[in-house]
Amino acid sequence: MTKAIFLDRDGVINEPCYHDELGIYSPRNVDELKIFTYAKKACKKFKNLGYEIIVVSNQPGVAFGIINEEELNKITERIQLEIPEIDGFYYCTHHPAYTGKCRCRKPKNGLLKLAQQERGVDLGSSIMIGDNLSDIEAGKVCAYTILLADTRIDLLSIIETKKIFPDYIAKNLSHAAFIINDIYNHTYEKHTSSCDCCWRFGHQDAASLRKNS
Numbered sequence: 001m002t003k004a005i006f007l008d009r010d011g012v013i014n015e016p017c018y019h020d021e022l023g024i025y026s027p028r029n030v031d032e033l034k035i036f037t038y039a040k041k042a043c044k045k046f047k048n049l050g051y052e053i054i055v056v057s058n059q060p061g062v063a064f065g066i067i068n069e070e071e072l073n074k075i076t077e078r079i080q081l082e083i084p085e086i087d088g089f090y091y092c093t094h095h096p097a098y099t100g101k102c103r104c105r106k107p108k109n110g111l112l113k114l115a116q117q118e119r120g121v122d123l124g125s126s127i128m129i130g131d132n133l134s135d136i137e138a139g140k141v142c143a144y145t146i147l148l149a150d151t152r153i154d155l156l157s158i159i160e161t162k163k164i165f166p167d168y169i170a171k172n173l174s175h176a177a178f179i180i181n182d183i184y185n186h187t188y189e190k191h192t193s194s195c196d197c198c199w200r201f202g203h204q205d206a207a208s209l210r211k212n213s
Contacts, residue, residue: 001122005046005180006112006139007086008130009057012148012173013039013079026059028067030078038174043085045177049184051127052087052119055079056111056138062093069093090115106130107137127183129176133164144168144183146176 010016010026015034017025027033046053061067076089090111092104104110112128115121128139131148139145147166159165170176 001120001125002052003050003125004052004054004087004115004119004121004127006054006056006115006126006128006142007173008106008132008135009055009059009079011131012129013055013083026061026067027075028061029071030074033075033078035079035082036173038172040083040085042173042177043083045181047085049180051180052121053085054087054115054119054121055089056106056115056128057089057091058106058134059091059093060095060098060105062091063095063098088115088119106132107134109138109141112138112141127180129170129173133158133162136166137164146170146179148172148176 007013013035014027015036017027017032019025043053059067059072062069062072072091072093080086080089090104092102092106092111094100094102094105096102096105102108102110104114112121112123112126116123123141124143126142127144127146128135128142129146129148130136130139133147136145136147144167146168148171149169168176168179170179
């Protein structure tokens with residue numbers, strides 16, 4: 001079996017879009033896609049550490065009719081072209097209001113389980129990286145979870161309320177690669193609150209919640 005880095009897409013690999021009336025939304029076409037400059041370098045580092053890289057992303061815009069499958073595929077192809085290190089893409093295109101409940105929409109772990117079955121991924125050696133707590137919840141089946149939250153202080157209070165604790169919090173994917181390099185080399189304990197790049201979430205409930213999940 002292989003180990004994998006599971007990546008959410010929007011806000012992790014590429015910038016989310018913003019419109020005064022629409023608010024924050026996923027790119028609807030290739031022209032709206034803006035890949036973070038550091039994403040490719042981070043993915044190269046993951047590959048050098050022996051991880052497969054698998055994107056797992058909710059894309060309910062398909063269910064809403066905001067984007068069709070063809071445009072979604074074009075966006076995927078562009079990301080794959082610019083970051084060929086990515087090994088696979090798994091999308092949930094459902095939304096309960098339009099398609100009913102499904103097993104793949106995060107915070108459920110259906111996308112990760114599907115990758116496990118199709119690609120022989122060892123979830124117990126894998127890592128989930130995302131910018132929302134739904135990613136962290138889905139990633140409980142993995143060895144570690146990393147929440148990307150540069151300035152989203154609101155997420156920290158939500159963490160306390162929902163009792164969904166990531167193992168680490170990083171500023172962005174580049175900093176997450178820094179953490180994972182140290183996880184690989186078993187020097188991850190240095191990521192404490194004194195680290196200026198990223199920090200380990202040391203909440204007293206975190207260990208017990210992971211153990212009981």
